[in-house]
Amino acid sequence: MNLTLKIWRQNGSSDKGRMVTYRVEDVSPDMSFLEMLDVLNERLILEGDDPVAFDHDCREGICGMCGMVINGVAHGEQKLTTTCQLHMRHFKDGDVVTIEPWRSAAFPVVKDLVVNRSAFDRIIQAGGFISVPAGSAPEAHSVPVPKADADAAFDAATCIGCGACVAACPNGSASLFTAAKITHLGLLPQGQPERESRARAMVEQMDAEGFGGCTNTGECTAVCPKGIPFDTIAQMNADYLKAASK
Amino acid sequence: MKFRRRDKDTAPVVAGPYRVGEPIRDTKAPEGPIEDRWDKRRFSAKLVNPVNKRKLTVIVVGTGLAGGSAAATLGELGYKVKSFCYQDSPRRAHSIAAQGGINAAKNYRGDGDSVYRLFYDTVKGGDYRARESNVYRLAQVSVNIIDQAVAQGVPFAREYGGLLDTRSFGGTQVSRTFYARGQTGQQLLLGAYQALERQVAAGNVEVHTRHEMLELIVSGGRARGVVVRDMVTGEIETHLADAVVLASGGYGNVFFLSTNAKGCNTTAIWRAHKKGAYFGNPCYTQIHPTCIPQSGDHQSKLTLMSESLRNDGRVWVPKRKGDSRAPGAIPEDERDYYLERIYPAFGNLVPRDIASRAAKNVCDEGRGVGPGGLGVYLDFADAISRLGRDAVEKKYGNLFEMYERITGENPYEVPMRIYPAVHYTMGGLWVDYDLQSTIPGLFVIGEANFSDHGANRLGASALMQGLADGYFVLPTTLGDYLAGAGSFGPVDEGDVTEARKAVQDRIDKLLSVNGNRTADSYHRELGRIMWDYCGMERTEESLRKALERIPELREEFWNNVKVPGDAEGLNQALERAGRVADFFELAELMCIDALHRTESCGGHFRAESQDADGEALRDDENFSYVAAWEWTPDGPVLHKEALDYEYVKMTQRSYK
Numbered sequence: 081m082n083l084t085l086k087i088w089r090q091n092g093s094s095d096k097g098r099m100v101t102y103r104v105e106d107v108s109p110d111m112s113f114l115e116m117l118d119v120l121n122e123r124l125i126l127e128g129d130d131p132v133a134f135d136h137d138c139r140e141g142i143c144g145m146c147g148m149v150i151n152g153v154a155h156g157e158q159k160l161t162t163t164c165q166l167h168m169r170h171f172k173d174g175d176v177v178t179i180e181p182w183r184s185a186a187f188p189v190v191k192d193l194v195v196n197r198s199a200f201d202r203i204i205q206a207g208g209f210i211s212v213p214a215g216s217a218p219e220a221h222s223v224p225v226p227k228a229d230a231d232a233a234f235d236a237a238t239c240i241g242c243g244a245c246v247a248a249c250p251n252g253s254a255s256l257f258t259a260a261k262i263t264h265l266g267l268l269p270q271g272q273p274e275r276e277s278r279a280r281a282m283v284e285q286m287d288a289e290g291f292g293g294c295t296n297t298g299e300c301t302a303v304c305p306k307g308i309p310f311d312t313i314a315q316m317n318a319d320y321l322k323a324a325s326k
Numbered sequence: 327m328k329f330r331r332r333d334k335d336t337a338p339v340v341a342g343p344y345r346v347g348e349p350i351r352d353t354k355a356p357e358g359p360i361e362d363r364w365d366k367r368r369f370s371a372k373l374v375n376p377v378n379k380r381k382l383t384v385i386v387v388g389t390g391l392a393g394g395s396a397a398a399t400l401g402e403l404g405y406k407v408k409s410f411c412y413q414d415s416p417r418r419a420h421s422i423a424a425q426g427g428i429n430a431a432k433n434y435r436g437d438g439d440s441v442y443r444l445f446y447d448t449v450k451g452g453d454y455r456a457r458e459s460n461v462y463r464l465a466q467v468s469v470n471i472i473d474q475a476v477a478q479g480v481p482f483a484r485e486y487g488g489l490l491d492t493r494s495f496g497g498t499q500v501s502r503t504f505y506a507r508g509q510t511g512q513q514l515l516l517g518a519y520q521a522l523e524r525q526v527a528a529g530n531v532e533v534h535t536r537h538e539m540l541e542l543i544v545s546g547g548r549a550r551g552v553v554v555r556d557m558v559t560g561e562i563e564t565h566l567a568d569a570v571v572l573a574s575g576g577y578g579n580v581f582f583l584s585t586n587a588k589g590c591n592t593t594a595i596w597r598a599h600k601k602g603a604y605f606g607n608p609c610y611t612q613i614h615p616t617c618i619p620q621s622g623d624h625q626s627k628l629t630l631m632s633e634s635l636r637n638d639g640r641v642w643v644p645k646r647k648g649d650s651r652a653p654g655a656i657p658e659d660e661r662d663y664y665l666e667r668i669y670p671a672f673g674n675l676v677p678r679d680i681a682s683r684a685a686k687n688v689c690d691e692g693r694g695v696g697p698g699g700l701g702v703y704l705d706f707a708d709a710i711s712r713l714g715r716d717a718v719e720k721k722y723g724n725l726f727e728m729y730e731r732i733t734g735e736n737p738y739e740v741p742m743r744i745y746p747a748v749h750y751t752m753g754g755l756w757v758d759y760d761l762q763s764t765i766p767g768l769f770v771i772g773e774a775n776f777s778d779h780g781a782n783r784l785g786a787s788a789l790m791q792g793l794a795d796g797y798f799v800l801p802t803t804l805g806d807y808l809a810g811a812g813s814f815g816p817v818d819e820g821d822v823t824e825a826r827k828a829v830q831d832r833i834d835k836l837l838s839v840n841g842n843r844t845a846d847s848y849h850r851e852l853g854r855i856m857w858d859y860c861g862m863e864r865t866e867e868s869l870r871k872a873l874e875r876i877p878e879l880r881e882e883f884w885n886n887v888k889v890p891g892d893a894e895g896l897n898q899a900l901e902r903a904g905r906v907a908d909f910f911e912l913a914e915l916m917c918i919d920a921l922h923r924t925e926s927c928g929g930h931f932r933a934e935s936q937d938a939d940g941e942a943l944r945d946d947e948n949f950s951y952v953a954a955w956e957w958t959p960d961g962p963v964l965h966k967e968a969l970d971y972e973y974v975k976m977t978q979r980s981y982k
Contacts, residue, residue, distance in 0.1 A: 108621075110734075111624045118626055118846070137418055140630075143413070165728070190558055194896065196414070201416075205526050209521060210479045214398070215797070217476065220475075220477075227484045227486050227488065231481075233479070237479075237516065238512070
C-alpha cells in the first residue's frame with residue numbers, strides 16, 4: 081500500500097516545529113509502524129535529508145521507550161498496543177497518517193518525535209520504592225500475600241512508563257502513571273510502612289513537575305497500552321488525602 | 327568498486343592465523359569444599375570503611391538487572407556512583423523484556439531441588455564449559471534474590487494460600503522458576519530501577535541517561551574512567567573513577583536480527599577489549615527456539631515467545647514433506663511431535679540449543695510450515711481441551727495477545743508458528759571469580775561477561791545471574807579491590823587525552839565518508855553472513871567463508887557508509903554507524919573462536935563434530951577450557967583457562 085505521512089519535525093526545543101509531508105510506497109501489511117518509518121528514514125538518508133528522530137528500543141511493547149501520537153491518538157487507534165506493536169495491516173492504501181510527539185509542557189521535545197520524560201524518573205525518586213537495601217530482606221515466605229492482592233498489585237505494576245497517559249490527557253496530567261506505582265506498592269504488605277509518605281511525596285513531585293490535575297476524563301486509561309485501571313487514581317487520591325490530613 | 331588504502335580502522339583483525347599465548351592459571355577462586363568457597367572469599371575480602379567509601383567513585387555502564395542492581399547496591403553501601411545508559415531512562419534496559427521467570431533453589435515445592443541440584447543442572451545445561459566455583463556461588467545466592475525481590479514489592483505469581491508459585495522450565499525436572507505472568511524481567515527490573523532511583527534521591531547515585539560509552543580510560547594499568555557522548559547535545563565527556571563496572575549486556579545484535587532491543591550493542595565491551603580486557607568464548611551464542619518467524623525483508627527485530635509456553639504447547643510439523651494443508655486439516659497420525667518422539671524424557675522441555683537445532687533439522691528436511699518453510703507449530707489445542715481456555719489465558723494471555731498483534735493470527739484457534747532466533751550470548755569479557763576482567767579495576771557483570779552459563783544458558787537463569795552479580799557478588803568483590811585505592815595515584819592526563827581523541831577521530835571519520843549506503847544496510851548484510859555461516863550450525867568451510875567476507879564488507883563500510891548530519895546534537899544514524907563498526911570487528915573474532923573450537927558444545931554446533939544421532943559431540947580432551955582472547959594489533963592471541971571438574975561428572979548430555 082501507499083501512504084501519505086504528515087510528520088512533526090522540530091530541531092530542538094527552541095525550534096518552532098512544523099508538519100512535513102512524506103510519501104511512502106509499497107508498505108507491507110506485515111510491517112510494524114516503526115519498520116515503516118525505518119524504510120522512510122533509510123530513503124531520507126540516501127537522499128541527503130535528515131531522517132526523522134524517534135525513540136524506540138525493545139520493539140516488543142514492554143520497554144516504554146516508543147510513543148507517538150498517530151492520527152490524534154497516543155500510540156494509534158489499536159487498543160492496548162504500543163506504537164512498536166502497531167502493524168500496518170490496520171491501515172489501508174491511500175491513507176493519510178499524521179504523526180506527532182507526546183505534547184505536554186512537562187515533556188519538552190528533544191527532536192522531532194523524541195521527548196524528554198525524565199520527570200517520570202523524578203516522580204519515582206520521590207517515593208516510588210520500598211526501602212530495602214540489598215541483603216536485608218527477610219525470607220520470602222515469611223509474609224504471605226493474598227493472591228487477589230498480588231494480582232491487583234501486578235495489574236498496576238505493569239505500567240511501562242511510556243507517557244501516553246500524559247499525552248492523551250487534556251490537562252497533561254501524570255495521575256495514571258503516579259497512581260499505578262502508588263497502587264502497586266500500596267496493595268502489598270511490604271509497601272505499608274511507607275504507604276502514606278510515598279503517596280504524599282509522589283503526588284507533590286508530580287505537581288512540581290508541571291503536570292496538570294486530574295478531572296476524571298479517563299482519556300489516559302483509554303490509550304494506556306497496558307490497560308492500567310482507572311480506579312488506581314481513586315486509590316492515589318485516597319492515600320494522598322489520608323497522608324495530607326495528618 | 328575501488329577502495330582507498332587500508333588504515334587502522336580497516337586493517338583486518340587477524341593479520342594471520344591466531345597465536346596461542348600463556349594459559350590463565352589463576353581464576354582467584356578460593357580452594358576447599360565448593361560449598362564453602364564463597365563464604366571464604368567474603369571473609370577474605372578486604373573492607374572499605376564507611377568514611378572512605380564516600381570518597382570513592384564507581385562508574386557503572388548499563389542499567390539492566392546487573393547494572394541497575396549494582397549501582398543501587400553500591401549507592402546503598404555509600405560509594406559515589408555514576409551510572410550511564412543510552413536510553414532515556416534506566417527503566418528501559420532490555421532486561422525488561424525477559425518474560426518467563428527466574429530460577430532459585432528455594433525448593434518450596436519439595437520436589438527434590440537444592441542448591442547443589444541447581445548448580446549441577448546449570449553446569450550440565452552449559453555442556454560442561456562453565457567454571458564450577460562461579461556456578462555454585464550463583465546457585466547459593468539465587469535464594470537471596472527471591473527474598474530481595476519480594477521485599478522490594480515485586481509482584482510474583484502466588485498461590486491461593488498467599489505463597490509464591492513456581493513453574494518448570496527447559497532443561498530441568500524440578501519446578502524452581504518464579505515468575506510474574508509473562509513479565510518477570512519487567513517486574514524485577516522495576517524493582518532494581520526503583521532501588522536505584524531511591525539512591526539518586528539520597529544523593530549517592532548520579533544517573534546519566536542518553537549517554538553512550540565510547541571509550542575506556544586506562545591509566546597506570548588500571549581502569550580509571552570512561553569517555554561518553556551525550557546523545558542529546560553531542561558533547562564528548564570524560565568521567566573519572568576509582569573503578570569501572572561494565573553491565574552493558576550481550577552482543578546478539580551482531581546478527582542484526584535478534585530478540586535484543588534495537589539499541590543493544592557491543593561497543594562498551596569491545597572498546598574495553600581493545601584496551602586489554604580478554605574476550606571469553608565469543609562464539610557461544612544462544613539461539614532461542616520459540617520466536618515468531620520473520621515475515622519479510624523489512625524485519626527489524628525478532629520477538630521471542632517465552633519458553634514457558636513449552637510447558638503446555640506441543641511442538642510439531644507434518645510428517646510429510648511439503649504438506650501445505652492448514653494445520654487443523656492435518657490428522658493426528660500425520661503429525662510429527664518430534665521433540666516428544668526424539669526426547670521422551672524431557673519432551674517439549676529439552677534445553678534451548680537442542681530444541682532450536684531440532685527445529686532447524688525438520689525445516690531443512692522440507693517439513694517446515696509458514697512462509698518459506700521456516701517455522702514449526704507450537705500447538706495449545708491439547709492444553710485448551712485439558713485445562714480450559716480460561717486457565718490457558720490466565721497463564722499465557724499476554725503472550726497470546728502479543729503473538730496475535732504481530733502475526734494477525736489467533737493462537738487459541740490456530741497453532742502458533744515459531745522459529746529459532748538469536749537470543750543471548752554466553753560469551754563476553756573474561757572475568758575471574760571476583761568478576762574482574764584482565765584490566766585491574768574493570769569489572770564486568772551480567773550478560774556482558776562470559777561467566778556462569780558455559781556454552782548454553784538454561785532458561786530463567788539470565789535474570790538470576792544479572793541480579794546475583796549486581797546485588798550480591800560485585801558489591802563484595804569490588805570492595806576488596808577498592809580497599810587498595812589509596813595507592814592508585816592520579817589519572818594521567820595523556821591517557822585521558824588519548825581516549826578522547828580516539829572517540830573524536832572515529833566520529834569525524836564516520837561523518838566524513840559520505841558514501842552511498844546506510845549503516846543499517848551494512849548491518850543487515852553482516853547479520854546475514856553471521857546467521858548463514860556462524861549461526862545455528864557452523865562448519866570449517868562456512869567459517870572460512872565468513873572470515874573472507876567480513877573484512878571485505880568492513881572495508882567497504884569504512885569507504886562507502888553514509889552518515890547524515892553532524893555530531894552536534896541528536897543523531898541516531900551516527901549512533902548506529904558507530905555500533906555497526908564495532909560489530910564488524912567482533913564478528914570476525916566470533917568466527918575465529920568458532921573456527922578454532924572444532925568440537926560441538928552447547929550453542930556452538932560444529933557439523934563436523936556430531937554423534938550417530940546428530941547430537942552435539944564434545945571433545946573434552948582437547949577443548950575443556952575457556953577461550954580467552956587478547957586483542958593485539960597483529961591479531962588475536964588465545965589464552966586458555968582450563969576447566970577442571972571436581973564435583974560434576976562430565977557426561978555426554980542426554981535428554982532422551
